[in-house]
Amino acid sequence: MRKVLLVLVILLAVGLVAADRLGVRVAQNEIGKQVAAQYQLSQRPDVTIHGIPFLTQAVGGDYDKIDVAIGDWTEQGVTVHGVKIEMRGVNAPLSQVTSGNAESVTARTATASAVLPYSVIKERAPKEVKGIAPKGDDLQVELTGAVLGFPVTGTAIVKVKPTAKGISITPVSVGSNGSSQIPLALVQRQLTWTVPVANLPVGSRITAIQPTPEGLRVAATADNVRLNDLPNA
Template sequence: MRKVLLGLLVLAAVVLVLADRFGVRTAENKIGEQVAAQYNLQERPEVTIHGIPFLTQAIGGEYKHIEVAIGDWTEQGVTVSGVKVDMRGVSAPLSEVTKGNAANVTARTATASAVVPYDVIKKEAPKEVKRIGPKGDDLSVDMTGNVLGVPVNGTAVVQVKPTSKGIAVTPVSVGSNGAQQIPLALVKQQLTWVVPVADLPVGSRISEIQPTPDGLRVSATAENVRLNDLQQK
């Protein structure tokens, strides 16, 4: 009898684990479908619901941590890559999720992150800019051409800053490779530009920018976010 009871307990545990994993996959697919519909995405994003057991969270309608990997994101004709939304303290009533209704799905905080590739930044830059790469918290820019009629061939260090219009790129120092030295004030007049990416999917303005080997990693955080409010502009 003892062996029979032990066997039944093991079987029950296996069934519960399978039910838990099936439930989390179903919920992830439902949330992915909702996000795809909100943003008119061609592919359903990858959704990960953290925390075990899932069923306890689902029944209570409260999830500690949900990640949504959207992929590419386009704003004002500029496409960024690796877009992810990290949601904490998600309230999603089971009845709403099963019906595919996102009206009452909210997150205490939602942080979106993405990478703005350097070729995207260069595309928006003046024609004198030939190469862009990371340099600490700033960027290094190789320049060749003319600045206000003066030949230039050198490297400038530019800073990046989030603004209401997008990512502002402004020279902070400039050096020449044997060409005439140009005052920084003149360089700023011609080699200052804006990459028109100001907001991310959470509907909040970019607040952090960090240069990486692949591009600028940007992030934005919003509080008390409704899934229905995450509209692509």
């Protein structure tokens, strides 16, 4: 009898684990479908629901952390790569999730991050900018050409800053290779530009920028997010 009970307990445990994992997949697929529909995405994003057991979270409708990997994202003709959204304190009633209704799905905070490639930044740069690379918290650009009639060949350090219109890029120092030193004010007048990506898909403005070897890693955080209220792409 003890052996029979032991086998039954093991089978029950295996069944619960299987049900738990199946429930995770169903919920992840449904949330992915909702995000794809909300943002008119061509492909369903990858969704990861953290926390074990899942069924306990599902019954209560409260999840500690849900990650959504969207991939590429385009705003005002500018495409960023590797867009990820980390949602914390998610409330998603099971009945809403399984029915494909996002009306009651909310998150205490939603943080989106992405990489803006240097090639995309250079496309928007003045023609005198020939190359862009990270330099600590700033960027270093290679310059060749003329600024207001003054020849310029060398490098400049530029600062990046999030604004309401996008990411502003402004020279803060200029070095030259044998040419006359040009006043910084003149350089800033001609070689300041903006990449028009101000928001990420949590309905919030970009607030953090960090140069990396691949490009600028940008991030935006929104509080008390309703999935159904997020703007379409």
